[in-house]
Amino acid sequence: MVVGTRARVSLGLRMVAALGAIAVVSVSIILVAAGVAGGMIVGGVIVAAYFVSLSALPVSNTAVSGFVGQFSMSTLLGGAVLIGLALLPTLYLTPVRAEIQEFKTELGTTGQLAVDRHPKIASIARRLAQQAGIPEPTVRIVTRMRPESYALGGRSDGTIVITRGLVRELTDDEIEAVLAHEISHLANGDGRLMGLLLVPLLLAEHVGSDERPKFQAIHTYGTVILVYLGQLLTWVVVTAVTTVQLWCCLLGVALFSRGRELAADRGAAELTGSPSSLASALETLDGGRGRPTEDLREFKRSAGALDILPPRDDSELSSPFRTHPTTETRVDRLRSMASQNET
Template sequence: MNVMRTGILLAGLMALFLAVGYAIGGQTGMLVALVISVGMNIFAYWNSDKMVLSMHGARQIDRAASPEFYDMIAKLSRNAGLPMPKVFIMDNPQPNAFATGRNPENAAVAATNGLLSSLSYDEIEGVMAHELAHVKNRDTLIMTVTATIAGAISMLGNFAFFFGGRDRNSALGPFGTLLMIIVAPLAAMLVQMAISRTREYSADRGGAEISGKPMALASALNRIAGAAHRIENDTAEANPATAHMFIINPLSGHRMDNLFSTHPATENRIAALQRIATEMGTAPQAAPDHPSGPWSTSDTSPKGPWG
């Protein structure tokens, strides 16, 4: 059902993109929009992972740099039946993580040193299992395509603002074009949000199955959500278009960027994980409160025990 829903939403997003092109320039505009969409998605397919990792200052590690964390990812990858992904650490105090890559063979997972220093081993395992579930479900590619099309719709909306109203080929005329400028980006954002929320629930279930510890993941979500409001992620605040990639929305909510969240409510995700725990025969009890991570030190710099 989730796969079908995602497919329908993606088709709707693409149809909206073509409609904006048609509103600007009729059939010619729709054809141009199609060409732009294909070109942007081809570029994103090959380069989005490198761009987002670089954007967040992620540095790749090997087993020698962080054996505990690397071995954890290797074990979870075997559980999921996935190739070993590239492993990255972001020097950021906010606990969070994301996955990227066009397919399981070219995937990468990234965690902040804030995550590695403040959560328990089981909680970190639950988070990284969630990210590997995204890889297994190919959500990383889906969300890249979604973000690319949504961004292109906004770009075309700006183009229509400057040229559409004066273009005699515009199918809707000045008033219709103005309406499209306002409605289309908002509709694209809502569709992107719906797709992201659908994929998060699926990844929560997949992560619980991969790690076998649904309540550890639930505890991690609760702790990360609380920290995200206290600890600002400067890189994410500067690049809010990448917020949907993280396990918990990294935006503090102090700015308008967080008006429409791409993530489901954390309490709803925790409730779903409690139901999954019951299905799996795992007692749905809260994990103990850990003041710090199992390998944390007073120095959370790159020289710490996690890399």
Template sequence: MILRLRIYAVLGVFVAVNALFVFVLLWAYGVLLPAVVGGTVTFLQHGEVGISLLQSPVSPGLYLALVAAFLVAQLSYGYRRVLSGTTGSAGDTDHGVARIVRRLAMTADVPSPDVCVVGDERASCYTVGRLTDATIVVTTGLIDRLDAAELEAVLAHEIAHVANRDVTLMTIATLFLEVADRAYHATQLVRRALSDPDELSTRGRMALLWFLPLVALTYVFVSPLLWAFPAVADRTTRTLSHTREFAADAAAARITGHPMALATALLSLADASPSPGTDLRTAKTRALCVVPSDLVAGDETDAIPTIDRPDDEPARRERVSAWLTGATPSNPTDTDAIETHPPLEHRLERLREIAAEQELGETP
């Protein structure tokens, strides 16, 4: 319940930041710049200035409509970007992975998502889709690497994301981070032209050629208004991403009743995944995966590896404890991975706590 409330709180902050971003742009170009230009002309002609900045650039109704359109546009464009990350499509529903997903969905009381098994040796699992449907993408490399209990735990983690509409939340959140970053970058055109003119794009040179006064005014007056938005958006997005991962881990532990299976699965996937080389703004889709990794691109396969492997709970506990004992400051978690996901040691600690709570609940 606390995690869910935190998600709602962060989401509320995110919507408020979006609304403020739209208002700042409208006010800057609808009130501030016209007032500066008009006030300057009036001062030169009459020697006096009459500027009124305390006014709304548009009516409240139009403003709310523009904020809603801004959010819808992000969602629509973001979906197209995310859905283009995989080329597989859900087909055969009789294989073992699909049966596990259907059983887990029934346990969680959510509509069963489609399942797409992609023939790829990389170990990856993530969910794509829209509000009304979802597809869990699993690679044959993941099935090969995990035992039956671990695979079930990872799929339960994805079922939790489906239940919480996390794909929708993170699609909007990560795209706004890019919008805010690019908007601020665009206001810095004059500075970039002065510091490194050879690196300007053709579009940037055309803007300087045809709209130099507007570009200069934007740099002087609008840029200071936008500089904080990328940092705020980044912090909000990371907080939302971390919280949803903790919530999905807890839900998977509750659905399967085997939190340590998810813990060892995370260890296996972290070992198998190459360290991301970029942060959230340039690798947004990594936030959709169970651990930070790139989305796979490949065709669906009917050659499903066997998933009937033994479960060894004591060995899981020993492996997690040994890893946590060795996770010292001299061997820190990759900082780029932390951008999209909580530190692995924090996820493992929480899963170990959940396992202890479950044991206490079972003790007569």
């Protein structure tokens, strides 16, 4: 299974573009997250000092204003970002790391081993891995009725996840073609690279997932209004920024993913010697899918980017943001390969 020079250059350029977009987004996510966290603390200190000045304590309003006035806006913003950076591991990175681990667990370590439940599938994967020149991947079968397949990890520690729905929908030849597609991803190093690209996407999903703050009239009315306005402003800023970041992440992932999907299709066709089997599998899976009705977290776009087919709502996106080529495009390419093999 050899990728041509032209295809390698195309994949390389796509990877550079994707990494560039993701790098810019990652830096902006970190700075915004740090600014929000630090800004809330700095703002809280200023508000607290203001209310202290209104109390019976011997601190005048003029003194507080004078203290705050000693610092320029850039100094306050810079201080907020520095404070936020110090707090970032606790406030953001730790929860996101836990979410990423949960994401991987849901996709890759649940379900039963194919070697126990479906020895024939495990045997097919072993043979295909030998043909591709990589160690045998772990194959797991999860108990979801929606037909899906994923490739996780790298060449030496890969895991392929398929669902019971996929096993039930496809013929043996089609299952072999799907396994060959996922093994091609592992052989090309796509699982590891995609895992890195999905980290900032998961971060954007996590940071921007909070609901709009609700006004609750408790304690001193004036204090509540200020606190609520601060929460509302924070929510507006974070929502606006993370929405832009999320779409930039999707663009970066899409730039990387589409070319890799076509390369994995070609690799699967070469491994099995039957491009028509994968074409048939894609048509069957595409026709048998609907919108997910299970836990929505499992079907975030970050998960859909790893699947052999995109989520159903991916078709609603314009071309630059699609994580996969259209099924029609992929099937046409595979049918063309099959025709060339027959001549």
